[in-house]
Amino acid sequence: MKGKIMNNNQATINKLTTMRLSGMAGAFRTAIETGMYRNFSQDELVSHCTDAEWDDKKNRRLKALIQDAKFKYSACMADIDLGLSRNLDKSAMLRLTDCGWVVRNENVIVTGPTGSGKSFISSALGHQACLCDFRTGYYSCLKLFKAMRIYKAEGTWIKELKKIQKQKVIILDDLGIEPFDSLSRLALLEILEDRYNQGATIVVSQIPVIKWHETIGDDTIADAICDRLLHNAHRIEFKGESVRKLYKKIVIKDEENRPFESNVIDSKQPLE
Numbered sequence: 001m002k003g004k005i006m007n008n009n010q011a012t013i014n015k016l017t018t019m020r021l022s023g024m025a026g027a028f029r030t031a032i033e034t035g036m037y038r039n040f041s042q043d044e045l046v047s048h049c050t051d052a053e054w055d056d057k058k059n060r061r062l063k064a065l066i067q068d069a070k071f072k073y074s075a076c077m078a079d080i081d082l083g084l085s086r087n088l089d090k091s092a093m094l095r096l097t098d099c100g101w102v103v104r105n106e107n108v109i110v111t112g113p114t115g116s117g118k119s120f121i122s123s124a125l126g127h128q129a130c131l132c133d134f135r136t137g138y139y140s141c142l143k144l145f146k147a148m149r150i151y152k153a154e155g156t157w158i159k160e161l162k163k164i165q166k167q168k169v170i171i172l173d174d175l176g177i178e179p180f181d182s183l184s185r186l187a188l189l190e191i192l193e194d195r196y197n198q199g200a201t202i203v204v205s206q207i208p209v210i211k212w213h214e215t216i217g218d219d220t221i222a223d224a225i226c227d228r229l230l231h232n233a234h235r236i237e238f239k240g241e242s243v244r245k246l247y248k249k250i251v252i253k254d255e256e257n258r259p260f261e262s263n264v265i266d267s268k269q270p271l272e
Contacts (some may be wrong), residue, residue, distance in 0.1 A: 007034050009028075012028065013025050013028060013029050014035050014172070014188055018127045021053050022053075022056060023052045023053035023054070023055060023056025023057065024049040024050065024052055024053035024056075027048060027049045027051075027052030027053070028045075028049050029094075031045060031048065031049075037239045038053070049107065053194070061133070062130060062131065062133075065130040065133070065134075065135060066127065068136075068137070069126055069127075069130060069136040069137055069138055070137070070138050071123040071126055071127065071138045071171075072119050072120075072122075072123050072138060072140075072173060073119060073120050073123040073124075074082065074123075075120050075121075075123040075124040075127060076124055076127045076128070076131075077093070077097050077124050077125075077127070077128050077167065079124060080093065080117075080120075080121060080124055088121075088236065088238065089236075092234065092236065093236075095234075096108065096125060096128070096234065097128055097243075098131040098132075099128060099129055099134065100132075100215075100216060101200060101234060102129055102132065102134050102168060102169055103194075104200075104232075105196075105197050105198060105199060105200055105232075106200055106232045106233065106234065107200060107202070107203065107229055107230075107232060107233040107234070107236070108122075108125060108200070108201075108202045108203070108234045108235075109202075109203050109205075109209060109229065109230070109233045109235045109236065110122055110202065110203070110204045110205075110234065110236045110238070111204075111205050111206070111207065111208055111209060111235075111236070111237050111238065112206070112236075112237060112238025112239065113206060113238065113239075114206060116238035117207075117238065118173075118205075119173055119174075121205055121236065122138075122171045122202045122204045123138065123171070123174060124167060125202055126138060126171050126202065128201075129169040131158050131170070133186075134169050134200075135166065135167045135168050135169070136167060136168065136170070136171070137164065137167040137169070137170045137171070138168040138170075138171045138173065139164075139170060139171065139173065140174055140175055141172055141173060141174050141175050141176075141177065141178070141184075141188075142177055142178055144172070144187070145178070145184040145187055145188075146221070147160070148160070148183065148184070148187040149183055152183065156232050158161040161190055161191065161194060164191055164194070165191075165194040165195065165198070165199070167199065168200065169199065169200045169201070169202065170191075170195070170199065170200075170201055170202070171201075171202040171204065172188075172191075172201065172203045172204065172270070173204045174204060174205065174206075175203050175204065175205040175207070176205050176207040176212070176215045176216075177205075177206065180215065180216050180217050182218070184220070185217065185218055185221045185222075185225070188216075188225055189221055189224055189225050189228075189244065190204045192225060192228040192229060193224075193228065196228050201229070203229060204237060208237075209230065209235070212226055213226055247263075
């Protein structure tokens with residue numbers, strides 16, 4: 001009888017695995033192997049296995065969302081150092097953590113000097129969007145606009161624009177780091193036009209917002225781009241010294257075992 005029960009349990013585990021219910025299969029196997037199933041009623045065991053499957057699917061989806069986003073930094077909101085003197089409003093950051101701005105299809109504009117942590121914080125905001133189950137994508141404007149030129153030549157421009165449109169949140173990093181030409185202006189306008197009231201966009205730039213119109217060029221297109229980005233945007237404007245200079249240096253030893261300060265900073269801290 002005991003052998004029959006064991007065979008039935010294994011058959012159940014095999015069926016669950018075949019149906020791709022790996023979380024439920026694992027929880028059921030563990031309950032049987034450890035004898036914990038004796039502490040559960042039938043409905044409690046079913047509930048326990050269902051919860052395990054729910055958590056497993058949620059974790060796998062989160063992992064996939066983060067992997068597909070291809071963030072520049074592996075960062076989360078808890079990693080942001082709010083104690084640094086760089087004009088970062090704690091209340092504003094707290095309001096962004098619930099991702100209500102994503103639901104409302106609002107934008108976030110992050111500006112400031114090189115090394116102030118712009119890309120790090122944008123990656124953390126993107127990670128938070130993934131936690132809230134929003135499909136997210138990170139794009140370097142430098143690479144994106146070069147790629148769009150290729151897509152235009154290959155005739156896949158519309159197809160690639162649709163891929164970007166499907167993402168609820170996108171991060172456009174280093175906007176304006178390279179001079180705009182007619183194609184990059186057009187690409188940016190089409191991306192933003194597709195997303196208007198349909199998705200949320202995080203824009204990261206060293207250039208102050210007041211100079212965007214001049215940087216983009218072509219008054220008509222610049223007006224359209226700025227209008228779609230700025231009227232419903234949350235602004236984070238960094239000031240002050242580079243974060244690189246503010247973090248303590250790591251003390252290491254030379255070949256003669258003498259301590260000295262390295263120019264390498266803590267790898268967990270933002271570099272951009």
